[in-house]
Amino acid sequence: MKLPSVLLLATALSLTAAGTPAIANELPPVPNAVVAAPGIVSGGRLGPGELAGVRDAGIRQVIDLTPDAETPDFDAATAVREAGLAYANLPLAGAKDLTPENVRRFDALLRDAERPVLVHCASGNRVGAMAALRAAWIEGRPAEEAIEVGRAWGLKGLEGEVRRRLEAAPAPASP
Secondary structure (H helix, E strand, C coil), X not given: CCCCHHHHHHHHHHHHHHCCCCCCCCCCCCCCCEEEECXXXXXXXXXXXXXXXXXXXXCCEEEECCCHHHCCCCCXXXXXXXXXXXXXXXXXXXXXXXXXXHHHHHHHHXXXXXXXXXXXXXXXXXXXXXXXXXXXXXXXXXXXXHHHHHXXXXXXXXXXXXXXXXXXXXXXXXX
């Protein structure tokens, strides 16, 4: 069952008392934005028009999963930093980049991120794929549970690719 954004946002806000920074007032104005986990928002394409809203929502860092070639007229790294936010990039062009090595990099970026953090790609699909693979390969979750994690983070069109990878290498990725 998919929970409404308002309920997820309320849950995220309540976690502030437990020491996990949460989203300030509302989800940032990016397509497909969802509270994926405490202190983590997943979403789609970030453009120059959304940066003030991202900052106003309490986001402190952006993790960008898009290659620079996807937005040749927008220097996301510079724009995000000029908005006063931390920035990290793990460029994933598509299914070919859903590798154990990239999942380990994704895990490290999330682990070290200033929270609340926005993790985005063009639609949220790559973010969800990486979250699902991380849940299985890093956290050791069963495949179906990992897929559900991925869906909560935005996994849609890459689900078949994620399933194929989980069937081929179901064990956690080694460091």
